Amino acid sequence: MPPPAKPGPQPGALADLRVIDLTQMLAGPFCTQLLADQGAQVLKVEPLAGDGIRSAGPFRHDDGLRAFGGYFQSVNRNKSSIALDLKHADGRALLEQLIDGADVVVENFRTGVMDRLGLSWETLRARNPALVYATIRGFGDPRSGASPYAHWPAYDVVAQAMGGIMGITGAVGGDPTKIGPGIGDIVPGLMLGIGILAAVHHARRTGQGQFVDVAMADGVLALCERIVYQQSYEDRTPGPQGNRHPLLCPxxxxxxxxxxxxxxxxxxxxxxxxxxxxxxxxxxxxxxxxxxxxxxxxxxxxxxxxxxxxxxxxxxxxxxxxxxxxxxxxxxxAQDIFDDPHFAQRDMLVEVEHPGCPTPVRIAGVPIKLGTTPGGVHRRAPLLGEHTEEVLRALGVGQDRIHRLLAEGVIAQETPCTH
The missing domain is CATH 3.30.1540.10 (formyl-coa transferase, domain 3)
Structure with a gap:
């Protein structure tokens, strides 16, 4: 498992929660970051090429390394990283060892990917009966309900479109409009976080893990709950409302x-x-x-x-x-937010180190405030595989084998001191 985050004022309410994070892009990483912000030990397992958003930017003009940009930094803080080739038998075996000691696995691959790797929920549950296995996909996992779109790939814009929010956003009588931030990812990520905590609570009472699934399209529909009762109660299909509310005035x-x-x-x-x-x-x-x-x-x-x-x-x-x-x-x-003392006083604009930059950068802080065990931003997002060697040593893997795995391309590691 990953090394614990550098301690803040308190260890965090989830300090005893061990999470294997197999997610990429936004929805899954946002979910696992919520857990990491509250102290969970989150190990991000990346392919040897890394999470695709590492290269997405934006990059600061003085970043001499470009190991990752602002997008990756903003949803992967407080995590450790290990890079494994899961198509290699040794890579899969190492992941299985990590999962054996974990409470939660989170993945957002397309339906069937983990099954084909021999790492399905059913296989992992047999090894670790208390495991909570959580997924986030465009249209959900067939285990929770066989959507006709289960095999469709999806991004935020697809979830926004099919979940209903675009159809009620924009000028009255105008075209549907995409919401600015990626709510088709972020809202389902929030919901999956709640589902994970509920399932962990049950597992710790009973020793019984379970499968937890959120579809991105479902999460957006839940956010748009008003359109459901308007259609049902009034037999009326709502359209874009502009900047007004259909039921409240002003x-x-x-x-x-x-x-x-x-x-x-x-x-x-x-x-x-x-x-x-x-x-x-x-x-x-x-x-x-x-x-x-x-x-x-x-x-x-x-x-x-x-x-x-x-x-x-x-x-x-x-x-x-x-x-x-x-x-x-x-x-x-955004500039108004940077200038307003509210956000500074509430620790919502947090400085973190960025490898390759001579001065810190700022990212959004933790909005969930706990009085006794406060969460926080304790460390930056990790370099690709930055903690690979440390994590493997904790598993009992010897230095000779680590060197061999590196040479064979089963694992990868970047370290701050090499740049």
């Missing part, structure tokens, strides 16, 4: 003199505060606008009144008038 984005702001006042108390703040107190008592259902019916007039107020003022002026009075927030760019 609730959305409003133009400012120098950008956009968000305002949400769906209940009567908040609406009364907003009506007073925009110098339209009479609208809080007018039966056409006094309740949320009435405001939804007369949304054009309500939104028009709010827009007339916001459009004449800057974001800063609106923050001074509305911040803390009603739910309000300016629409931020």
């Amino acid at each position: 609730f959305g984005l409003f133009p400012a003199r120098d950008g956009w702001v968000s305002i949400a006042c769906p209940d009567e108390k908040l609406w009364a505060r907003l009506a007073a703040a925009i110098d339209r107190p009479e609208m809080a008592h007018d039966p056409r606008y006094a309740t949320n259902p009435a405001r939804v019916q007369h949304a054009a007039a309500v939104i028009g009144a709010v827009e007339a107020f916001t459009r004449a003022r800057t974001k800063a002026e609106l923050a001074a008038l509305l911040g803390g009075i009603v739910p309000f927030g300016p629409v931020y760019t």
Whole structure:
């Protein structure tokens, strides 16, 4: 298993959880990073060429090494790395030894890949009955439900399209729109993390592991739960809503003199505060606008009144008038986030070392705050196979055999001191 992360203030709530991470790209690595952030010992098992996103960038201009870019750094912190050729019998045997001592295996290969390698859930369960085996695929694993698309490859954009979120995103009456960040990966990754922890809890009570599966398309659909009940209750297929909400008013984005702001006042108390703040107190008592259902019916007039107020003022002026009075927030760019003290004070912009760069870089921090056993960013993402030798020695593999495995191309290792 990997060496423990450098200790922070506390070892982390999941410090006794051992995870073998066979994932690549975004969905799987994001899931296992959530566990690593809370102290789990996560060993990333990579092919000899490495996770494909190592080369994806972006790279800082002064990075003299280019071992990995910002994409890889942002979803692989707090992990160790070992590089194995799983098509080689010795590589598979080493992985089996690692799994024998693990609590969790996570993989996001296409359906059937692990089975063909002789490393299926059924095979590994026979070796380690308490093992939690977790998968994330575009359309799930047939063990959980035989989708007609089980063998289709998928990325974030496919999950966003088929899970329903693109169909309700964009200008009213306009084309479907992709959500900016990779929610087709990240949301299923979050859900798989919850499933893993639930299965580990059961395994520690009973000694019985289990198979845990999340389909990316299913995860996006769950995020879009509103469209299901709208279709079911109203027999109506929702379309793009623009920057408004179909059931709440006012609730959305409003133009400012120098950008956009968000305002949400769906209940009567908040609406009364907003009506007073925009110098339209009479609208809080007018039966056409006094309740949320009435405001939804007369949304054009309500939104028009709010827009007339916001459009004449800057974001800063609106923050001074509305911040803390009603739910309000300016629409931020990345630079705005870097400049706002909230994110610095909440440790959401964290400096980490980046091999090849003379100064640290910043990545997003850990949003889940535990009071007694806080998680954190304790070390950068690993170089390819950086911990291979250390992990194999812990398995009892002798130095002569390690040298032989390196020479035969079964394992690989990069070390910081060689660059």
